[in-house]
Amino acid sequence: MKLWLGKKVFEPLNELQVFISCCTVLNDTLAWDLGENRDPRDCIDIAPDMLYDLEHISDKIA
Template sequence: MSGEYFPEVVQALVGPDQTVYAYFSDGRITRVDMKPLISAGGVFSCLASDDFFSGAITVLNGTVAWDVSGVFDPTQCIDLDPFTVYAAERVSDPLESVA
């Protein structure tokens, strides 16, 4: 299995309408629509709060995460599988269109 890429998120940004942009170490950028996970409830239900969704987003464990504890403890976060995030819709850099 050597030579296979293991997806590693290096930056995560909140997008419009409960979406997230993930920047990977290989240059790929994807957009993840979080609405289905949020509406399913469970651990993701706290992401329905716009303040928490945008204020707690970070990168922990090499993937998109939300810092639940406020101290960036990688065991106290809500995170997404990096392979799932990597397989999401590939997009161009949304920051390039900001003037």
């Protein structure tokens, strides 16, 4: 995830509280509901196939 946090679209997630409080599952994938209204247009999500291809991560962020 650290790789992506430097990209403009993921900037809001640099704040740990936003990262944790907005994290959800939407449309069967990991997403952050920034508008807190479950509107996919206000969300940042990660494609399921990209998540599947990631290496196992053992460190915890929260």
